[in-house]
Amino acid sequence: MKTPLLLILFSFILENHALAQAESYTHFEWDVVRLGSVSPVSFDGVGNGVVVSSEPRFNYLDDFSLSLRCELAVHRLDRKTSSTQVGTAGSIAFMGDYYYNFRPKIRPFVGFGFGYFRGSRFEFDNQPPFGEGNSVVLSPRVGVELGHVRLTAEYNHTFDPVFINYFSMQLGITLFGGYRGVG
Numbered sequence: 001m002k003t004p005l006l007l008i009l010f011s012f013i014l015e016n017h018a019l020a021q022a023e024s025y026t027h028f029e030w031d032v033v034r035l036g037s038v039s040p041v042s043f044d045g046v047g048n049g050v051v052v053s054s055e056p057r058f059n060y061l062d063d064f065s066l067s068l069r070c071e072l073a074v075h076r077l078d079r080k081t082s083s084t085q086v087g088t089a090g091s092i093a094f095m096g097d098y099y100y101n102f103r104p105k106i107r108p109f110v111g112f113g114f115g116y117f118r119g120s121r122f123e124f125d126n127q128p129p130f131g132e133g134n135s136v137v138l139s140p141r142v143g144v145e146l147g148h149v150r151l152t153a154e155y156n157h158t159f160d161p162v163f164i165n166y167f168s169m170q171l172g173i174t175l176f177g178g179y180r181g182v183g
Contacts, residue, residue, distance in 0.1 A: 024062045024104065029177025031055045031150055036170030038073045041155075046087065049075025051168045055095070057177070067095045069113060069139075073156075073166060077121060087164060091117045091137045091156060099145075107145040114138050117156070119163040135160040148174045 031054060038049040050073070057067035070092050077085035093115030099107045117137035135158040143152035152170045 025059045026177050027059055029057045029059065029065075030175045031057070031172040032175055034150070034152070034170040034172030036152075036168050038075055038166050038168045040075060040164045040166045046164060047076035049073055049087075051170060053170060053172075055172075057095075057097075059177070063099045063101055065097045065099070067097070069093045069095050069115075071156075073168065075164070075166070085121060087119065087121050089117065089119045089156070089164065089166065091115055091139070093137055093139050095139070095141075097141075097143075105147045109143055109145070111141045111143070112139070113141070117158050117163065119158075133160060133162055135163055145174065148177065150174050 034051075034053045034055065036051045036053075038051045040046040040048075051071060053069055053071035055067045055069040057065050059065045071090065073089040075087050075089075077087045093113040095111055095113035097109045097111035099109045101107060115137050117135045118133075119135070120132045138157045139154055141152050141154040143150060150172050152168075152172075154168050154170070155165070156168070157165045
């Protein structure tokens, strides 16, 4: 399973590197690890949590990039009971970002993405997972790149009422990217 996914990602990188036309910024960037907090918005009794994501990104133009975001969010469920229940939400989404180029090293942006969502619930008393399923996810976001630091605010919306829609704030370090000057 991992080998075909890596081959697809590698071929995507090679193909798109050749097509990229960004003059002032490097073609390839990667937020290897972004960390942040999650705040569910669609269920009562669900606690906040943490989110970890990774996102390789291709700068097609100086003001537009496409990326593949892989994200895992973990949060506590049902704070009113004595048992510990944890919810996980994983998603893979194709994202597009439009940058407002005020200065070369400060780049505010807005973005939108869609992809695949997988959610599960676990209870820590040796029971199997319950409440598993898949859905489509839509993910609008805003953020800013400050040199090699990227701050994003994202909303993940699923179309299945069983799953939790959530808002996340994330901070990450960008590798391989940055301003390289014009031409």
